[in-house]
Amino acid sequence: MVKVGIIGIGFMGVTHFKALQQVKGARVTAISTRDPKKLNGDWRSIKGNFGDAGGQQDLAGIARYAEIDDLLADPNIDLVNICLPTHLHRAITIQALQTGKHVLVEKPIALTLKDADAMIAAATKAKRLLMVGQVLRFFPAFAEAHALVQSGKYGALRGAHLKRIISTPRWAADDHFEDISKSGGPALDLHIHDTDFVHYVAGVPQRVQSTGVVAKNGAITYLQTQYLYAGGGPCITCQSGAIATPSLMFEHGYDIYLEKATLQYNNLFTGDDIWLYPEKGQKRVLRPRRKEAFVAQLQHATECVAANRESDIIAAPLARQALAVCLQEQKSVLTGKAVNIKS
Numbered sequence: 001m002v003k004v005g006i007i008g009i010g011f012m013g014v015t016h017f018k019a020l021q022q023v024k025g026a027r028v029t030a031i032s033t034r035d036p037k038k039l040n041g042d043w044r045s046i047k048g049n050f051g052d053a054g055g056q057q058d059l060a061g062i063a064r065y066a067e068i069d070d071l072l073a074d075p076n077i078d079l080v081n082i083c084l085p086t087h088l089h090r091a092i093t094i095q096a097l098q099t100g101k102h103v104l105v106e107k108p109i110a111l112t113l114k115d116a117d118a119m120i121a122a123a124t125k126a127k128r129l130l131m132v133g134q135v136l137r138f139f140p141a142f143a144e145a146h147a148l149v150q151s152g153k154y155g156a157l158r159g160a161h162l163k164r165i166i167s168t169p170r171w172a173a174d175d176h177f178e179d180i181s182k183s184g185g186p187a188l189d190l191h192i193h194d195t196d197f198v199h200y201v202a203g204v205p206q207r208v209q210s211t212g213v214v215a216k217n218g219a220i221t222y223l224q225t226q227y228l229y230a231g232g233g234p235c236i237t238c239q240s241g242a243i244a245t246p247s248l249m250f251e252h253g254y255d256i257y258l259e260k261a262t263l264q265y266n267n268l269f270t271g272d273d274i275w276l277y278p279e280k281g282q283k284r285v286l287r288p289r290r291k292e293a294f295v296a297q298l299q300h301a302t303e304c305v306a307a308n309r310e311s312d313i314i315a316a317p318l319a320r321q322a323l324a325v326c327l328q329e330q331k332s333v334l335t336g337k338a339v340n341i342k343s
Contacts (some may be wrong), residue, residue, distance in 0.1 A: 011048035132319035155259025185219030
């Protein structure tokens with residue numbers, strides 16, 4: 001049994017806590033939060049742009065710590081699940097690794113490549129696993145699309161367009177999303193999902209060309225990117241940002257163009273289904289039979305810890321590469337030029 005300690009009981013911490021109840025071979029043994037109400041299981045104030053509110057939780061049998069140091073000192077934890085704002089990821093991740101714990105940290109891995117590299121180096125030194133919650137890889141419609149592309153059943157990938165749009169988060173008074181020194185802003189915290197998925201289906205591009213909307217505080221609140229590949233590689237674009245009006249809380253999806261089929265998915269229009277348009281015949285509706293994304297991600301992380309095996313899906317170096325490309329996309333927005341991606 002993999003024993004899990006969750007640090008940070010906000011929207012994502014609650015999401016992970018609930019998902020872990022459905023994960024085979026894992027059990028939450030501890031949580032850490034400085035909020036006395038949350039320590040007592042009153043999570044009714046916690047909400048986000050999808051899913052249910054936190055509700056009232058029975059925490060009987062779960063150790064509860066107001067201080068992170070106390071959770072990290074708990075010997076009854078194998079995997080530390082860090083659900084804190086991004087600017088805290090480096091320090092807490094390294095501290096957790098140094099105590100001999102494996103770590104799953106929420107995305108983005110960090111705000112800078114220097115921080116990401118320090119975290120990866122700490123994991124190597126400690127001989128512990130460091131995984132990053134790039135959960136889009138596990139969303140049923142995206143996992144199914146990846147599988148179809150990789151199978152070659154419908155030929156090579158020719159092009160794709162991805163979309164991820166939200167309204168500015170207003171669900172928590174202490175939300176850090178708009179503070180770019182803590183979150184990196186929408187161009188990192190939100191958009192990194194799609195940049196990472198582009199890498200998952202098509203590999204890392206040679207260059208990026210991006211345009212965007214820059215707010216007064218310097219945050220890039222919306223951007224459009226072309227991912228440029230050499231040698232006639234696929235033509236891939238993405239639009240992402242916190243630019244929608246409040247009545248549109250969350251939209252994501254894709255159009256994927258294969259040689260012998262087109263795939264369409266949009267949570268607002270296709271629901272949980274994928275629309276597949278084959279080269280011959282009529283449109284088909286695909287209903288991926290896969291676990292809920294956070295359950296699937298945490299199941300995978302649990303199995304990696306149990307086997308002491310590096311993940312091939314959410315290992316830290318993969319998240320580091322997505323961060324590197326996102327930072328270059330921001331540079332492209334600010335300079336108005338295409339930017340090369342360094343290896």
